[in-house]
Amino acid sequence: MKKQTAGRDALGSFAPKFAELNDDVLFGEVWAREDKLSLRDRSIITxxxxxxxxxxxxxxKYHILNAKNNGVSAEEMSEIITHLAFYAGWPNAWAVFRLAKEVYEE
Structure with a gap:
């Protein structure tokens, strides 16, 4: 996994500690624990x-792209969203399908 800098890029001077935790702990430590849970599975969960x-x-949208890059196919993402529609809400599914369609058509 590449080094994450999104926190520092967006909030570095305004909220440096939050940016550090985002980049170094969440993405640097938690997401790096591939021996415990694969990046693909972490993407689906997220x-x-x-x-x-x-x-x-x-x-x-970023995490859908991350899922794509971590091996989740368009067909799988469609099935995930369809399944979740019954638990997380139909309107949410519509919104997520729009984002996923953009990501997988790129």
Whole structure:
């Protein structure tokens, strides 16, 4: 996994500790524990959590792209979103499908 700098890029001077925790702990330590859970599985879990909470912004799009890059196919992502629609809400599914369609058509 490549070194994460999104926190520092977006918030480095405004919230340096939060940026450090985002880049070095969340993405540097937690996501790096591939011996415990694969990047692919972590991506699926993260997309599920964000959709379930109704977080349908650019962070979700980033994690859908991350899932794609970690081996989740378009067909699998479609099935994941369809399954989640019954648990996380139909309107959320529509919103996530729009983002996923953009990501997988790129």
């Amino acid at each position: 997309v599920t959590a964000l959709m379930s909470k109704g977080i349908l912004d650019s962070s979700l």
